[in-house]
Amino acid sequence: MSTMQNTTLRTEGLSKQWGAFKANSDVSLTFVPGARHALIGPNGAGKTTFINLLTGGFAPSSGKVFFGDDDITSLPQHERVKRGMTRTFQINTLFAGLTVLESVVLAISERRGLQYVWHKTVAQQSDVIDEAMALLASLKLDGEANSITRSLAYGKQRLVEIALALATRPKVLLLDEPAAGIPSAESKELFEVIAQLPRDVTIVFIEHDMGLVFRFAERITVLVGGKVLTEGTPAEIAADKRVKEVYLGESEHE
Amino acid sequence: MIGNFIGVMFDGIAYGALLFLISVGLSVTMGMMNFINLAHGAFAMLGGYVCVTILNQLGLPFLASLPVAFLASAVVGLVLERSLYRRLYKASHLDQVLFSIGLTFMAVAGATYVWGPTQQPVHLPDWLRGQVSLLGLDVGAYRVFLIGVVVLVTAALGLLIERTRFGAQIRASVDNQVAAAGLGINVSRVFSLTFALGSGLAGLGGGLGIDVLGLDPTFPIKYMVYFLLVVAVGGAGTIKGPLLAAVILGIFDVAGKYYVPEIGAFVIYGLMVLLLILFPAGLMRRRG
Amino acid sequence: MSATTPTSASAAAAPTTSAKTTAMSPLPLLRLPNDRWKPLEIIFWLLPVAAYFVFPDYLILISQIMIVGLFAISLDLILGYGGIVSLGHAAFFGLGAYTAGLLSAHGWGEPISGMLLGAIVAAAFGYIISFLVVRGNDLARLMVTLGIGLMLFEAANKAAFITGGVDGLSGMMVDKIFGVFEFDLNGKVAYIYSFVVLFILFAVLRRLVNSPFGLSLVGIREGGRRMPAIGVNVNQRLTVIFTISAAIAGVAGALLAQTTQFVGLDVLGFPRSAELLIILVLGGTGRLYGGLVGAAIFMLAQDYLSGLNPAYWQFWIGLLLIVIVLFARGGILGGLTLIWGNLRKSSAGKGERS
Numbered sequence: 080m081s082t083m084q085n086t087t088l089r090t091e092g093l094s095k096q097w098g099a100f101k102a103n104s105d106v107s108l109t110f111v112p113g114a115r116h117a118l119i120g121p122n123g124a125g126k127t128t129f130i131n132l133l134t135g136g137f138a139p140s141s142g143k144v145f146f147g148d149d150d151i152t153s154l155p156q157h158e159r160v161k162r163g164m165t166r167t168f169q170i171n172t173l174f175a176g177l178t179v180l181e182s183v184v185l186a187i188s189e190r191r192g193l194q195y196v197w198h199k200t201v202a203q204q205s206d207v208i209d210e211a212m213a214l215l216a217s218l219k220l221d222g223e224a225n226s227i228t229r230s231l232a233y234g235k236q237r238l239v240e241i242a243l244a245l246a247t248r249p250k251v252l253l254l255d256e257p258a259a260g261i262p263s264a265e266s267k268e269l270f271e272v273i274a275q276l277p278r279d280v281t282i283v284f285i286e287h288d289m290g291l292v293f294r295f296a297e298r299i300t301v302l303v304g305g306k307v308l309t310e311g312t313p314a315e316i317a318a319d320k321r322v323k324e325v326y327l328g329e330s331e332h333e
Numbered sequence: 334m335i336g337n338f339i340g341v342m343f344d345g346i347a348y349g350a351l352l353f354l355i356s357v358g359l360s361v362t363m364g365m366m367n368f369i370n371l372a373h374g375a376f377a378m379l380g381g382y383v384c385v386t387i388l389n390q391l392g393l394p395f396l397a398s399l400p401v402a403f404l405a406s407a408v409v410g411l412v413l414e415r416s417l418y419r420r421l422y423k424a425s426h427l428d429q430v431l432f433s434i435g436l437t438f439m440a441v442a443g444a445t446y447v448w449g450p451t452q453q454p455v456h457l458p459d460w461l462r463g464q465v466s467l468l469g470l471d472v473g474a475y476r477v478f479l480i481g482v483v484v485l486v487t488a489a490l491g492l493l494i495e496r497t498r499f500g501a502q503i504r505a506s507v508d509n510q511v512a513a514a515g516l517g518i519n520v521s522r523v524f525s526l527t528f529a530l531g532s533g534l535a536g537l538g539g540g541l542g543i544d545v546l547g548l549d550p551t552f553p554i555k556y557m558v559y560f561l562l563v564v565a566v567g568g569a570g571t572i573k574g575p576l577l578a579a580v581i582l583g584i585f586d587v588a589g590k591y592y593v594p595e596i597g598a599f600v601i602y603g604l605m606v607l608l609l610i611l612f613p614a615g616l617m618r619r620r621g
Numbered sequence: 622m623s624a625t626t627p628t629s630a631s632a633a634a635a636p637t638t639s640a641k642t643t644a645m646s647p648l649p650l651l652r653l654p655n656d657r658w659k660p661l662e663i664i665f666w667l668l669p670v671a672a673y674f675v676f677p678d679y680l681i682l683i684s685q686i687m688i689v690g691l692f693a694i695s696l697d698l699i700l701g702y703g704g705i706v707s708l709g710h711a712a713f714f715g716l717g718a719y720t721a722g723l724l725s726a727h728g729w730g731e732p733i734s735g736m737l738l739g740a741i742v743a744a745a746f747g748y749i750i751s752f753l754v755v756r757g758n759d760l761a762r763l764m765v766t767l768g769i770g771l772m773l774f775e776a777a778n779k780a781a782f783i784t785g786g787v788d789g790l791s792g793m794m795v796d797k798i799f800g801v802f803e804f805d806l807n808g809k810v811a812y813i814y815s816f817v818v819l820f821i822l823f824a825v826l827r828r829l830v831n832s833p834f835g836l837s838l839v840g841i842r843e844g845g846r847r848m849p850a851i852g853v854n855v856n857q858r859l860t861v862i863f864t865i866s867a868a869i870a871g872v873a874g875a876l877l878a879q880t881t882q883f884v885g886l887d888v889l890g891f892p893r894s895a896e897l898l899i900i901l902v903l904g905g906t907g908r909l910y911g912g913l914v915g916a917a918i919f920m921l922a923q924d925y926l927s928g929l930n931p932a933y934w935q936f937w938i939g940l941l942l943i944v945i946v947l948f949a950r951g952g953i954l955g956g957l958t959l960i961w962g963n964l965r966k967s968s969a970g971k972g973e974r975s
Contacts, residue, residue: 168847190851190852197835201654202656246851417943426760431946432947435941435943438942562764564760599772602772606753609765
């Protein structure tokens, strides 16, 4: 096994069709290791569908997904997570009845291969607990460790959403509108945390808040009607007339 | 041999038609409300007992008792839907299962109390007994009548669903509840009426089926698997799927019990498991 | 979502555990599933011990309660912890019963190995069935479990030359336990046998549900959509717990056969599966103790009202089920937890959670 694992995420002609509706058409994108890559486009452009295709939530109608040198198109979702590709969901997908700490401990235990440990209690996993508390502290959630997830305010739940993804120590992190529903002061903080991630972690994020996009993205792809319209640096995209047209009439926030 | 085979096929189709009539309501309400209702057989049983009471106590003709069975089950269904069922639409499937088992137990106990635990005999009118000659073969007259009624009802149902506004409302609610409500459809009223219709059809099937399926207080439990099977394999929310599933089921059950009586019941359960493996979403996929 | 109240994964409300203080500021006491036995639990387990001396005439009934309680716990593993609705759990119970029964009827009367073999047969069957059960939606699971239960019942019925059919399996000759303790007519040895098996398995399962594995089961129940997204092969996980559950049900069945020296067809029937579901929900799912509490109350009530017309019993059970579902979804333990929580909230000022 090579010491430098190739974590380039690449798609070839990825398409998804439901009946006559083409959610994604022939999307071929490459995300280099360590990218800070934003995916933008009007509502219904197929951005979330694309994330689902990348992570194995749906099977594509055609096309392939490559992670490093491997064709992962037919790998199930959990296998892709084990290889280092994790996502967050646009709508909070959490463990409603578990506490925040339990949720994160669960994610970390899975990553550490403790899933079949049946003879020791969760409370005895001190390494896991320490790691979990550190993660929660970095997201300023440590005060809520013992709170049941469903009792939290929406903004905090959104942070738990991110925490669960970070707990898997991904090599590629796919964020589906991470700041959706959070006031802008908090969303800036959220992105600061994301920006602190190791430089070799690839971050792909869907966002509607252009302020956040232009602040954090190093590369931007614009998706319209399921197809790639254009791709480039923030400066290039800002100057692109077609992009401005597409967004005419679209408000900056959703 | 061939005659026997055709006879078995015919019996199987009649049996399947009956299962379909009872189960179609279950399919639509399950597809619409995503509600697992194990007590559906109780509505069929109610229809059967209403028929029996009318025939034996009131001495009215058989044909007159059928619409009454339909109405009685429809009304009871409506009342139960408005008072109890609708509280559990958002509940977990476990809760729905428990609730409907509870209802089934109460129905079975109630039937035992009122009508006693034994099989109910039914005296069919003379013109429905015996054989008729169909395409050169002798087949049971009652079976022909059964199939005829189910064909008529299915056609009427099809017209209702495809051609009327109410039918369109049903289709919309099955497809996407939230969108339907957004279009101004009174989804809660559609639910109630559809539930009542489905229960009524079950009652009609129960009355028609006394001769074929038998009638005793354990009816809802005995046939629970069959109705669920028809819906699970045929696909909840559709009509054609359960029709196909019911006919297949009917044929295999009758043929199984006729040709290999030692393992008769097995054939059905084995077929069910096979179909569930091959078609986990049902035989006919729901649109959208 | 399910019939449990929103508590965490612990079998009893978890007492706190303190984490190591690190370079960070002192941490608050953390609540995580652990294995400390609460005083209430110790009292609970002393009750059967006391009953042995206080109610010598009821030993047979209480043995039955313990056996059914174990059976209910096995269902709780897949239902309360894994979220799988099954209407055919009696299949594994019956397999365990018939295995132990047939062994002792045909010359192999050693009880402990008979029980273990019952567990193994049930587990093997459970493993095979699990592939059908874990991948389906709720309706498919219901169908498959219901159908498998019915199939097995039919098979046992038709194979009367092996199983004794409707008349039941008789001629069981169960040996002395460890060659020393003979099953007596008063049910003393059976009682101790059942209690010891129940307690050992309970202690093991209590550990299991508070372990990382147990936490992942609750995760599947509480957030099935998120589990694959944190790298969990959900089907595989459910297969494991389903197999374990089947094994435990098999042990319970074997115990019943050995302590009554008889196996009737009813061990496999739908009424037994339905009754088990009722017992578990009555006590409260997702708590392990719910199965025991439900079994005790249900069977004591059934014994007390045994003179009643069975139709009446069925009617009231049906009504009770409906009432539980509409008004008391956590079962008895759920209700008690709620009351306890409200008492604590009103006596302490601010409560973090009930």
